[in-house]
Amino acid sequence: MAASVLKKVVIEKINEVAAVLMQKGTLIAPVKEEAGANFREIKDPKDIYLDYYNSILSPKMVFFPQMEDFVKYQLAKPKADAKIVEMNLKPAFLFGVRPCDVKSFEILDKHFYASGIIDTYWKARRDNTTIIGYAFDLDKPVDSADFYNTLGIGAADPEGSDIFIVKKDKELLLKGITKKGEALLGELSMLEKADAKDEKYFTDYVKKGKEKKTRFMKVDDKAVAKKYEDIFENNEYWTKMSDACLSCGVCTFVCPTCYCFDICDETIFGKGTRRRIWDACMFTDFTLETSGHNPRTKVSQRLRQKVCHKYSFSVRKYDVISCVGCGRCTRSCPVNIDIYSMVEEATKL
């Protein structure tokens, strides 16, 4: 890492960086919206909103958009015409992702990419994208919902990003983390070379990031996975946990590591698209079979599926807890259900 390049730029000049990236391909960065920040494709560099805490929807939507078209078809005589929808990707730059979200990409990689059949769409988008991570602002308080420390993630962890940014007063320090990132930094001529003080600032910032405290409990992957296997049929716990749960899909839709989807054919006037869209294990019809049988009719069963999937099944299948402690589900939950408290309570059982 010592050999890697560190560059810097004054914040005002970020527009210029953006302009170059937009020329090279698609730039995706946080923008301010009514309800808060979200990652969107940037059309005007002025829209980039670097003063954000974290986005409402997780940046997984860049690789796993809520809607992905597979095939376009037309019902015709004598048979339907079908055409595969080509992705025609331009290089993409995902700018300003927080460390915990960067971690979520690694987790999803294990699912979509590194085991079993490769999901071509995820892979194509992932391969095509340069991730420019962005440390949390250590001068600002952490949100009470966050608990990424619990999952071993620091506020300024550069791992997983191709380029990692920390803020230094009115400047941004940009560090190339991977070859891909370094190469990109080399192409951005408006960046200045950083000096040794900047180097130290960057290294210290990453270190300080480790000390920045979110909610924390000691969680051992294997132990918590086992715990949830043990209490899987503990109805009292699950009922208590789900008494308030509305069984809506907010938590799963904002979650950076939820990946369930549905495949559906949508047709109008005989022309249609087969596409996948996000689905959620919290929806009643998620496991409803055509026969009418539904193994998960109760809210408690659905909530159990969600929590166990993240903290137990994922550990056993992919060797990782499928949660990064970003706090989105807790922040977005209409009834303030908090997965951290849930796990905390489980570990006490």
Next chain:
Amino acid sequence: MTNFKQIEENLKKEAKKLLEAGSVAVVLAYTKGADEKHPQPFAAKKADDVANIIFNEYCNHNLARYIVRYAPGTKIAVAVKAADSRAVVVLIQEEKIKRENLILLGIPVSGMKNQKTGEIIDEKTTGGLTNPVVYDVLLGEEIHTGKPVSPYTVLEQYEKMDKDARFAFWKAQFDKCIRCYACRKACPMCYCDPCFIDQTKPRWADKSPQSHGNLMYHLTRFQHLAGRCIDCGECTRACPVDIPLYLFHKKVAKDCEEMFKQAAGMKIEDKLVMVDFRVEDSDKILE
């Protein structure tokens, strides 16, 4: 201004009494979530659970939502604010629950706050009503702020809008929708399982979150809630992308009140306006 501490005490006392006596199977109230500022709905089932009950200015959630979750005939006590009580009234009218199976612990409220912004939301909730419209026990003094508010004033600016502008406004709002369905799940009146939007035969709207499917979902939901929406604002509060659904519901409620001379959930004896008619209904309502 509600004395929240006092209400909390009374609520605990009543809940404890009811649970100890076994007169109810569950008391629907609030407990703390991640912290006190983030309370969550709570189902106290044992006298011991009562210690966890809280009540503060952030306890906005409409508890009527949870009643239909229990088997018919279950005796339930519910802490009801004005909005919750109106929802309970509609549920009784719609025969989803029986009055005799409910014990309503009424809470007069003033000074309720939005958890995200901290702003006082009394006037924005259920037409500014402070006292529950029906209850068995009132856990505090009735509150009369003396400031009658029209629940519909907020609509004026939208009603005044030019149609095209209004369409543009709503299109932008509905386009944000990610179809997480938190609105329908938070709504105390949306007890349908499954919702029309989950049907495959027919598929009323595409499931993908595009303009047209979103529009169909929301408009149909407004239609389904016509004459039933009690203006608690839960849909809007639940929405992760801040679509001001309450405005539309309010507008439909206003129209229904004007046409059918009745606001939803005010009196148990009222008829359900959308599954009722008067011979003397005028064709004017169609104009």
Next chain:
Amino acid sequence: MEFEPKILGIACNWCTYTGADLAGTTRLKYPQNLRVVRVMCSSRINPSFIFRAFQLGADGVLVGGCHPGDCHYNTGNLYARRRLAVTKKILDFAGLEPSRFRVEWISASEGNKFAEVVKEFTEHVQILGPQTKFKIAGVS
């Protein structure tokens, strides 16, 4: 070329559909922009049919039922009146011109009225111009 709107009609079997037939038997002429779906009673009309019709590109929707009190099923149109009144308010607040949606009571003997209403409504929709607000983008 003059704008030729697409108008969906939904007519109850007993009154309006029969009235429409009567307009035909008496050879009344009216604009042919209307395509009628027959249902048994105006109360069969699910409000979402109306929303859907506009999404599919209808420039206007005309619902026809028996006169209140004359419903073949006694009270169907009285329920329908309330339901569709709400639908109209919803369309209005959503920003669609509410006059694109019309409910008319036309009896089996009112072939004349049927032709009149269709003519008048078609002309009205023609003036309003194409309905693009609800129409699903990118479909013919």
Next chain:
Amino acid sequence: MMSNNPYIPMPVTITKIINEVDTNDIKTFRLTFQNKEDEQKFKYLPGQFAELSIFGKGESPIGIASSPTEPGYVEFTVQKAGVIVPGLVTAALHDLEEGAEIGMRGPLGKSWPIEFLEKKNIVVVGGGFAFTTLRSLINYMLHKDNRKRFGEITVVYGARNPGLLLYKNELAAWEKRDDIKTNITVDKGNESWKGREGFVPNVCKEVAPSPKNTVAVICGPPIMIKFTLPVFYDLKFAKENILTSLEMRMKCGIGKCGRCNVGFKYVCSDGPVFSMAELEELPRDF
């Protein structure tokens, strides 16, 4: 990239449709490949399934009923799903005629563990409509090149009435062979029924296979499974030696969409074939 896209169906033609039962709601569809490459790539074993696809309706996962020993085509036996409101895809399939083109993705999932079954005696127990992948297995084992690889083969197959038995001609053919013991039963016979009457679990009890070096492969409606398993436990079959195939709502079929997730398994990609020992490890959530 798109050539390896696991979500894109290959085009196949329906070349034969057989109406299997009196109630006309179960049909067997024979599909042939339109592209030679597809056919060559489609290497499957009994117990696997494929997603049948009709544009405008969607996809439906169906177990493969033919055996890989029958080259040139793949067969699926499809029941029209749903009671009052029929399933979109299965109903549409039933409306199709020979010559129609549909889509197919697969083969998907794990097969019956052929290597594990080799050199062992096999008891195949099936009930009603859930006999399709068992038929594939039996035909596979009975093939002249394969028969020697397996020990004794015993079949217990039952249906509610004679009209609801699948593959009637094949059943008759098996009954005539001496390298397979075929026990066909119906819950209730009719005038022309000369065979056995009785429930599958009872027949299993009567047949009473020895657990020694024997594997039981069981598929059927939940109620049949519920009463058949104890019979085999009583006969001292080890849980590792009782295999079944799970039903769960599936979409993608390749372990990505999360729908069929039970515990740390995806039924579509880690199953649908499981031994009772494996199932015991999973939470009871299916």
Next chain:
Amino acid sequence: MSRIGVFVCHCGLNIAKTVRVSELVEFARTLPDVVVAEEYKFMCSTPGQELIQNDIKKYKLDRVIVAACSPLMHEKTFRKVIAATGLNQYLLTIVNVREQTSWVTSDIEVGTAKGKALINGAVYRARLLSPLVSRVIDVNPDIVVVGGGIAGIQAALELADTGKQVYLVEKSPTIGGHMAQFDKTFPTLDCSACILTPKMDAVLQHKNIKMMTYCEVTEVKGYVGNFDIIVKQKARYVDHDKCNACLACTEKCPGKGVSEWDEGLAKKKAISIPFPQAVPQKPVIDRDSCTFFLKGKCRLCEKVCEQKAIDFEQQDTFVNIKAGAIIVATGYDLMDTKPLVQYGYGKLPGVYSALEVERLFNSAGPTGGKVTLRDGSEPKSIAILHCIGSRDKNNHEHCSRVCCMYSLKFAHLFKEKTSADVYQFYIDMRAAGKGYEEFYNRIIEEDVKFIRGKGARITESKEEPGRLVVEAEDTITTKFINLPVDMVVLSPAIVPRADAKDVQRMFNLSSDKHGFFMERHPKLAPLSTMTEGVFIAGVCQGPKDIPDTVAQALGAAAEVLTIVSKDKMELEATTAIVNPAVCCGCQNCVRVCPYGAPSFNEQKNVCEINEALCKGCGQCAAACPTSAIIARHFTNEQVLAEIEGLMEY
């Protein structure tokens, strides 16, 4: 997936003149699932029908679309055509290219374009049609007639004569109803008893009629063809099987009650028959006036009864009846005019209501047919006041229809039986019946005085105590009148029975705003009700005279026969059903259905539809928020698809 055939008719030039038929055919051929499209000059002709039938076979069609005249014209014809080939008749779709296309345009471009859109819509819809099979149910041939007045009697006799078993349920101890109270009937002035009592007797004698007097229906379940009715037999305290109608009991009985039969003008014994010609001729004990029931001892009747028929221990019993159809003929009440204090009824002894006067005229009545006032004197002048409580927006808006005529009859009878002056106070004379105007003219000639003006008030005369003064405005002379008379007869509004609401609920009838039972259609189904298999006759449906009542009774009997004369009946196939998997139990369907077809199953928390009651209007389907209700042949899917198809072109 479907195999659709499209057949376009020229209808000579009727269609072809403004619609290019061959272009429609070409167009249809391009549509997915359309296997064949053909045209023909007259599709409804035999060769046209054969063309369709041959194509169904040749192309193995499973859906047929006929583009021709209105479905109201030939849908039935074409349904038969395709049914003859074995294809389910509901797999037919008619496209209306004549009445609603070719005939209403003169522009062939426009007509052709519309025709295409309509055919496209039909193809979209046809794909989703399902075969429907009408359910066939067994029909119980027995009939229940509720109400033993002239309507019930007439209907029962008529039905019994066809060999059907009839149960005639009557609330009071005798059949006969109001008509049995009358003396003469207008306009013919024939004696009411003379025409009614033979019929009453015929009921008693008829082997196919089970007469159930002193009975009330308490519960009705089931549906057309299969009603389950529970009838309460009120305790009579007399075993009618033993009683030989000697009436020795009545003679000895010391108990005195009020005779409802004589409108309270006379007393009756506690054990008695209502009037001498009552059917049955067997007494019942009135608990309210029976000395034993009041004081605990007496039982004189028991002592005198040789048959040992008296049974003070008797209890109400309940009988179950199964029937295929029901006629409700429960009649009417006269409005209680006491609340109209201005007329002094109940306070001024000289004020009588119309039915009381009927009893005064009747030779079996309290005065033996003599018209006397309560003090026994003969009135010298009599005023008859029309429209008391009817045609009155403050009371009953409706016209009671028979008052004008019976008031004329009263005038005649007064003239005949007394020498009094008779005055009629009327708003309008309504004499719209056969022979009525003639009767009116005859009465005018009988020196009856007609004053056009509604009686406003009756007071006691100050000048002549005991006499009455009628106050009214003569609207012809516009003068106020104060007319002294001895007797005033009020013609009160005819109103529904006091318990009409209960009856309505029990039989699932609807009522008009006055409370009279509603017919299914005011013109085309005047005797049917919203409940299939339940018919109404007589005044319970609205005020009417005896001839109309009898006509309705006969009509209702004929309607009933169409049901019970077959042992099976086919139910409507296009009914609604509930898909319980998606029903949320909101009960909207229960609330909106005019026929009571849906009901809520509390155990399963879902609604269910009784197909036998469903008429297929589909309004439950529109009220159902979850789309759980499938309105067959007009399902959400089918309608949506048709809309999509129509909007595509």
